[in-house]
Amino acid sequence: MTVYDDTAGPTLLPATAMAGREEPVDRILATAYELFSRRGIRGVGVNELISDSGVSKATFYRHFPSKDALVLAFLELRDQVWTVELIVAEASRRGNTAEERLLAVFDVFGDWFQREDFEACSFINVLLEMGPGHPLGKASIDYLSRIRGHIQALAEEAGLDRPEEFSRSWHILMKGSIISATEGDTQASKRAQQMARWLIEHHRGL
Template structure:
């Protein structure tokens, strides 16, 4: 089994989307790959148009602005990364809520080894655009949704102060992603150990 197989669905659904005849899908597939790898400001509209093989009129008919396309990209990223990869795979790997929480870092461990690992898009866009920019605000919203998934698992596990737990757990998630981007091959394992301590702490409160 390869790292990509272990980590579940691909993080770059460009091939699947690009194979469709709908121009909007081709544009979004192109944007997903380029934005994921190079950020928002590093990719211009002209490149998006030429790489997706559509006319300028077609592009703006489906996406009135670059920001509109970025918002669609963030929504797709939430589905592909948060829901289909992290949450679904962690739930598949664990038989109890506590095991599912810890499995998040097992999924991360596989993800960190992938050639297409590009850290957390929502963090990247937030830092690139700033918290007051509409795209930064959208990224904050998606990060909040991630905490919501964690809080739900904490409630299933019967942990005390599940909202506080989710915030602390999210710090471990974000910290491990940054550490992996720095080159720490054991980032997910270190975070998983700290995660065990956090679970124990919230059971004893």
């Protein structure tokens, strides 16, 4: 279910202040991205989403039948904006080979951890907030597996052994370093990157 319709109009830029000129559904999604990514799901009420996006309640519920539906749309948007554009694409930009691109993930993490608006990983947040049995938790698990898919694709491109298991170990390093960064350890990316190097070495053709 693709709620966001980008057949017309400018591209949605969630991080920037929306001028109020876009369509209501875009304003709602942009506000949801801002608030959900910073304060979680239960920490943001529908009324706040409505007032911040300058939309009436009826309009809100016309586009999203429930708050959970909006959360699903937010997760999909987060996958596009954060996972793909901010992490994977940026890491690919920084590395020339597949191995370099893999390791560059933690360089991107290092910059990300430094930001004052660092908000951790929304998929982990929602998963732990709602639980793995909740539909939103299951959706988060699905988006987390997509992240592993990106890693696995790079591992295959690099010709590493057992790319699926490699990606699962790699993902442990990513998630663990994010939690450490949330605790305040801004050097967590470097620690994870070092372990990631050892992981690559042990998955190279012997």
